[in-house]
Amino acid sequence: MEALSQEPVMKDTNLEQAIHSWLGKKGDDPLTKADLESLTVVSLSGKGIKDLQGLEYAVNVTELDLDFNEISDLTPLKKLSKIRNLSLKANQISSIEALSTLKEMVVPGA
Numbered sequence: 001m002e003a004l005s006q007e008p009v010m011k012d013t014n015l016e017q018a019i020h021s022w023l024g025k026k027g028d029d030p031l032t033k034a035d036l037e038s039l040t041v042v043s044l045s046g047k048g049i050k051d052l053q054g055l056e057y058a059v060n061v062t063e064l065d066l067d068f069n070e071i072s073d074l075t076p077l078k079k080l081s082k083i084r085n086l087s088l089k090a091n092q093i094s095s096i097e098a099l100s101t102l103k104e105m106v107v108p109g110a
Contacts, residue, residue, distance in 0.1 A: 010054035018047040033057055044069070045087075052076040066091065074098040 009031060010016040020027050022042055023035055036057035042064050049069040055061075056076045064080075067089040077083070078098040084106050086099070099105065 009057070010051075012049055012051035012053070014048040015044070015051065015054060018044045018049065056080070078102070 010019075016031065017027065019031060019036070019039075019042075020029070022039070022044070023031075025031070025035070031054075036054070037060055039058045039061050040063070042058070042061055045065045046068040049066065049071060052066075052071060052073065053076050056079055059080060060082055061080055062082050063085040064077075064083060065087045067087050069091050071088065071091040072093060074088075074093060074096060075098045077086070078101050081102065082104060083102050084104050086102075086105060
């Protein structure tokens, strides 16, 4: 499998390390597009993540827990059309406009 590119796909090393751990990959193995496409239910809570760039390739994610991080920009999530459950508690988000295209998402209590 080929890596997404020679440059790091993810700017945030905490995000990259968390996904490596979630997938059970060694830290020096490059993440591939197929790795990210294989993600469906992912918990990355409390990992010190600031930048979500790279998660746009996780197109099959249906549940994503990003609680207790330092995320401010949700733009990389806007094309993840299969997301149904998204948790973003205790982050630094000022706008959820990027999520307006996610039609399958369930809002708890709605």
